[in-house]
Amino acid sequence: MNKDIRITFRVTPEDYERIKTKADQAHMSVSAYVRAAALRHKVVxxxxxxxxxxxxxGIGRSLNQLTILAHEGRVSVVDLDSVFSALEKNYIGLCELAEQERR
Structure with missing residues (x-):
């Protein structure tokens, strides 16, 4: 098969060395190794x-801001019921997405 399309992407020198080492261990060229790795894995x-x-x-950012304010002494008591409620709602949504993906 004629391979006339080129794909170019950048990696750090460390990543390149890791990829090259794995390609060498598999007795493959870097391009053959990357091609095989890219085509043999399912992308979900x-x-x-x-x-x-x-x-x-967003919840994490809000908690970080509250933590900073607490450390600065600008707030001393925080009602986190709404945060727990939002976390619970998102966790349930995440579980539903995971369940759908398993089907």
């Missing part, structure tokens, strides 16, 4: 995961 796309992780990041 989970719809809705981006929204879930976005929510978790």
């Amino acid at each position: 796309v989970v719809e809705g995961l981006k929204e879930q992780t976005h929510e978790f990041k």
Whole structure:
């Protein structure tokens, strides 16, 4: 088969050395090794995961801000019921996405 399309991507020198070592151990060229690794693994796309992780990041940012304010002495008591509720809601949503993916 004619291989006339080139794919170029950047890696760190450390990553390149790791890939090259694995290719050498497999007695393959780097391009053959990367091609085999890329084509033999299943890529799973989970719809809705981006929204879930976005929510978790937002909750994490809020908790970090509260922690900073507490360390600065600007807040002393925080009601975290809404945070726990949001975490529980997102966790349930994440479990549902995982369950859908298993099917």
